[in-house]
Amino acid sequence: MLGLTAACLASCSWFGCTSSECDGTLATGSPSASGSASPSASHAPTASGTPSVTPTATAAPAPPAPAPGPGPAPGQSYPVHTGIVATTFWVGEIFDPNAADGSQMFSTYDSQWFQSYGGCDGTTAGGSCETEARSASNDYFPTQMTPRENPFYLDLPFDDINNAAAFARRDQVVPWANQEPYASHHGDQGFSYMKNRWVALTLNGRTCYAQNQDAGPGEYDDAEYVFGAGDVRPVNARYGGAGMDVSPAVVGCLGFSELNGEQAGLTWQFVDDSAVPAGPWTRIVTTSGVQ
Numbered sequence: 001m002l003g004l005t006a007a008c009l010a011s012c013s014w015f016g017c018t019s020s021e022c023d024g025t026l027a028t029g030s031p032s033a034s035g036s037a038s039p040s041a042s043h044a045p046t047a048s049g050t051p052s053v054t055p056t057a058t059a060a061p062a063p064p065a066p067a068p069g070p071g072p073a074p075g076q077s078y079p080v081h082t083g084i085v086a087t088t089f090w091v092g093e094i095f096d097p098n099a100a101d102g103s104q105m106f107s108t109y110d111s112q113w114f115q116s117y118g119g120c121d122g123t124t125a126g127g128s129c130e131t132e133a134r135s136a137s138n139d140y141f142p143t144q145m146t147p148r149e150n151p152f153y154l155d156l157p158f159d160d161i162n163n164a165a166a167f168a169r170r171d172q173v174v175p176w177a178n179q180e181p182y183a184s185h186h187g188d189q190g191f192s193y194m195k196n197r198w199v200a201l202t203l204n205g206r207t208c209y210a211q212n213q214d215a216g217p218g219e220y221d222d223a224e225y226v227f228g229a230g231d232v233r234p235v236n237a238r239y240g241g242a243g244m245d246v247s248p249a250v251v252g253c254l255g256f257s258e259l260n261g262e263q264a265g266l267t268w269q270f271v272d273d274s275a276v277p278a279g280p281w282t283r284i285v286t287t288s289g290v291q
Helices: 004-015 112-118 164-173 248-256
Strands: 083-087 155-156 198-203 204-214 244-246 261-269
Touching: 155 198, 155 248, 198 248, 204 248, 244 248, 248 261
Parallel strands: 083 244, 155 204
Antiparallel strands: 083 261, 155 244, 198 204, 198 261
16 A cells, blocks of 8 residues: 555546645346445345444545546547436445345345455444545545455446346347447346446546446336436436445545435446546456356
8 A cells, every 4th residue: 555645646646636735146126236325225135144234424524625537538428427316335334134235245246245345345443344434645445454346336227137127128228238248248147238337427527437336226227327318317216316326435536525425416427448547446447247
């Protein structure tokens, strides 16, 4: 891990600050979908013996004034979705151990997400996995563990593996379905068209990037919103009508007003791999497939 000053200087190269600022199973429904704000909505089956939930911290410390980030680089054009509500979720979160979609120990694409990621994407000081504030000083990475996968992750409400309806029509609705490596996996339930796809997210003039690693919140076959025109609203009506969940790294990078809550006003767009600029989100890039 970089020292405080070195890490901040590295972040400056991405966010435009100055050196002086561095001082100081195919089923009708998906068994997994995620997130929200307290409580958040996840989606994988809950493992037995999981810890009980401890109330999460309420508000995040006020972030510094966000510097403008780079917008999506040139590449294939995908719809730009505006005015979207996002909620928070994190690997290891368990907000309802009795709910089929109440745990982030799993994702819809990874039955061992917790192990694959490397553990709790937050703090376990209180006996359960809770979120934590992130800062540019260490590229918004977790402070108490070293992730094995990209801490910049999110979910979108289209589960092309475990939702029967979404799987059946993914070749018709996913824009990159006829490109490789996806075209070679038509009809392959063990290969996702959605896992690891890059998304550019913008809030208040600041743009950060993240990889799709789950499905939700609340809905799992909302292709009209996910792949449709930018003014199409999410079908989901829960959690403030959220259209995605985002990780603690994204919360910190974009400067959400709350550490674990709902954030309105996001703009997002799919981007191709070649259009993702270097940044803290490219320190570790997740490449694992469905497991």
